[in-house]
Amino acid sequence: MKIALAQQNYHIGNFEHNIQKILAGIEEAVGQGAELVVFSELCVCGYPPRDFLEFNDFINKCYQAIDVIKDKTENIGVIVGCPVRNSSSEGKNLFNAAWVLHKREVKAIVHKTLLPTYDVFDEYRYFEPSFEWNVVEFNNIRIALTICEDLWNLSDKPLYRSAPMDKLIKQNPDIMINISASPFDYDHDDDRREVIRANVLKYEIPIVYCNTVGSQTEIVFDGGSLVLDKKGSIVKEMKYFEEDFAIVDTDNLKSSGAPVQPDDNLGQIYSALKLGIKDYFRKMGFTKAILGSSGGIDSAVTMAIACDALGAENVRAILMPSQYSSDHSVEDAVQLSNTLQNPYDIIPIKNVYDAFLKELKPVFNDLPFSIAEENIQSRTRGNLLMAIANKFGYILLNTSNKSELATGYGTLYGDMAGGLSVLGDVYKTQVFALAKYINRTKEIIPVNIIAKPPSAELRPGQKDSDSLPEYDVLDKVLYQYIENRKGPSEIIATGVDQALVARILKMVNTNEYKRNQFCPIIRISRKAFGVGRRMPIVGKYLS
């Protein structure tokens, strides 16, 4: 049987847009002679729809979309992801479902069993897990149809007490089809191929695995849909970070050899961040970005990726030197914009800063310079950037990195301002690596920006290392704590000084209140700050 895979980029709640995509996919599949075309999980409404699912009106629109799509299935079977109402009086209102449409009818609806409810996923918030399992028969092929997580239960310590494939395999299916919305992280892609292969090896039938692509606020779906023959060889691996379309003939599955996805973490991270920016702007209906260009590495890397994602002419840099800025900061920032060929302005902050200090004089009296004065400068910059953004319709790109966000080394409403954080899931040491990656063929980011010691330049001679441990140690401890959820004793056992570990973990935990007000962060790791990491703000643990 010729099966088409449509790996597409949907827009949550934008039914018109999603229907159009799906109909185009059907048309292409029909044109190429496919008998069945497979789309991804919840493609009709976009994934994750979150609390939109609690609106009856939203579910009605999902059903209306199904009706429109169904009308185009005279000559082809179509598998789409779409919520379905629970007709029983018990349990949650909805199932996360795969709908099989053919000859203008709903031929079958399969409910998802394993509902990821961890990290960025909240599926049990909305969906009842399936409790019935049946193979779907289509054109004499018996399909074990499942949805994403349904296949992810094969470890030694499975997260769920049963797996739907163990039920379905008893009904002698010919093939597995899985529709997914499986996001990128830089540790995850190998996992995914291995999990798909492990299913094939266990159940000994081929698989068609169709993933979605595109960024939804913070979550980047990277595509990479797969077809494996029953021996576990990759027959088809689809593009990463791009829409793609493919057809396979299940009667004649031939291995295509090397995988598409290069084993290049930095390249993947770069692509994820670029897609994250591009889709955020497009889906929010914006075209132009603004950002503060300090002459430091974080703003340089952010700007380089933004120029690539949005076009340099759409990225406006604002240089806002203070009396504490070093000369080279402005020079480096100017050189960067000259290389990237994006517009920039210089607005010194001294006069506004002085005006603030003058008005605050009766309150501050003669108290010494402190973090308050540092923050005034940072917030003056935030205010200037937002003013220009509001005046001309830019989105402010935030340039904070994950190491800063983790330790609270940033100013709320100052350098923490912005609509989207590009580097908030990228540790400082990774930012340096990204800078070098960006410069791999020619010098885009001035080497001086990469070489000089990081500084916030909010007081004379300030360096990050005055307040923070060296980044190589800091980032290692943060990774153990944040990504690996290791406790103090486990981290100390890796050879880091006890007092330093305590100091770092305390910094992380006492700054939840700051991160709680931070903008969405493009997620590239297994554990990003934001929706996937939920900590009590008033909690007192390791603090």
Add this chain to the structure above:
Amino acid sequence: MKIALAQQNYHIGNFEHNIQKILAGIEEAVGQGAELVVFSELCVCGYPPRDFLEFNDFINKCYQAIDVIKDKTENIGVIVGCPVRNSSSEGKNLFNAAWVLHKREVKAIVHKTLLPTYDVFDEYRYFEPSFEWNVVEFNNIRIALTICEDLWNLSDKPLYRSAPMDKLIKQNPDIMINISASPFDYDHDDDRREVIRANVLKYEIPIVYCNTVGSQTEIVFDGGSLVLDKKGSIVKEMKYFEEDFAIVDTDNLKSSGAPVQPDDNLGQIYSALKLGIKDYFRKMGFTKAILGSSGGIDSAVTMAIACDALGAENVRAILMPSQYSSDHSVEDAVQLSNTLQNPYDIIPIKNVYDAFLKELKPVFNDLPFSIAEENIQSRTRGNLLMAIANKFGYILLNTSNKSELATGYGTLYGDMAGGLSVLGDVYKTQVFALAKYINRTKEIIPVNIIAKPPSAELRPGQKDSDSLPEYDVLDKVLYQYIENRKGPSEIIATGVDQALVARILKMVNTNEYKRNQFCPIIRISRKAFGVGRRMPIVGKYLS
């Protein structure tokens, strides 16, 4: 049997504090001759511990706390809430459990079955649901021991497909004991009494229901623990919004008559907000608040409640008039602080605002006055407030109301700044009602503040009604959309103009990006903005 109920206020992750509380409760119960003392759900670590539960180190500390508590159970049985590890290789790592401790031993561990995963609750994120049910025998009494949500499945459309009490009742228990962490909302308290009573009437045995009290960031637990005899009469109703301790004799349950909780929504809301402020500051380790005092009703109500919660001497008001402020604004704000007897300062913003405009002149050129200039003023105020907060160690109280947050009628980093939102779950019409409630015995909030039309005073003659529908209509539509999740057609059917409904829902949905960066909001309704309402930011639905 004499059973003690300890209704206590815990601090998440602060094991030392929580253990001390629990030991004091045990001591009091022993002193009063109780055979068994009951604490609330997850009291050992505080509720909700959120992703702290993913740290092995955190669970180790829970177990260490159990060891300390167990040592004090020589002469009394103790029921405490504490996570327990899942010893099976399948399923989530933990159960949410009730531990029965006696004679320095763990006598029983009961796992929670029904895991609330909706609104502010995320329990299936962490816990495996129970799949075994056994009555606990203690001093010859057979106890059907359950945890919070386990009893909440008695409606016509139950959220879960089975209920643990249906299994337990077959084992002939003498009494139900339920340990809870059930939060306040102004529609909920009657529900809670009715749900407890419905269980008693269905299973025909008495119940001891022990709830927690205290505010945890945004969630206010209101106590009101209950003991009902087997006919459903209230034997004991414990205090609301306060810690409390009680002893009942299950061999001789006598009804105590009228409920403690008056049926007074405004009084309850006031108490919840006051406790929300008080606990946020105490648990964050702060004592002093600062806020912008505009002469408007939102800041007046916020300030009155804050003075009550923290002491007037700990609440500093900053008056920041601009050239667009009316004369009476400053007068009203001064009068308010004179009545409340809290300190205030006046810092005009004109000079800073002018300095901003001067620096922006080369970028803005001669473009007309717009929202950008309005926001500069608001952010200048935010910057001044944060500067003083940073200098002296205040937490900035935010004064935005729910109607503003819903419609995006506020400035990010300006009037949306702050560490805690007092009125973010209170619609504008409710703010007016609260003001009158605060003034019920004497004029605390100047009547002029209540009487004048709301205005942001960011341009000449500005009124809220220039940008927003009248608040009585707006709030009704918002309530239908936010609390009741009604769609456009359902709201139009209540008699509101179609175009107005579309305009309001669009305002709500296109401002997710702003609310996403907002501080925690003390939750008083069934559906507050914040952790309990999760919307896609790039979503395009009704927008």
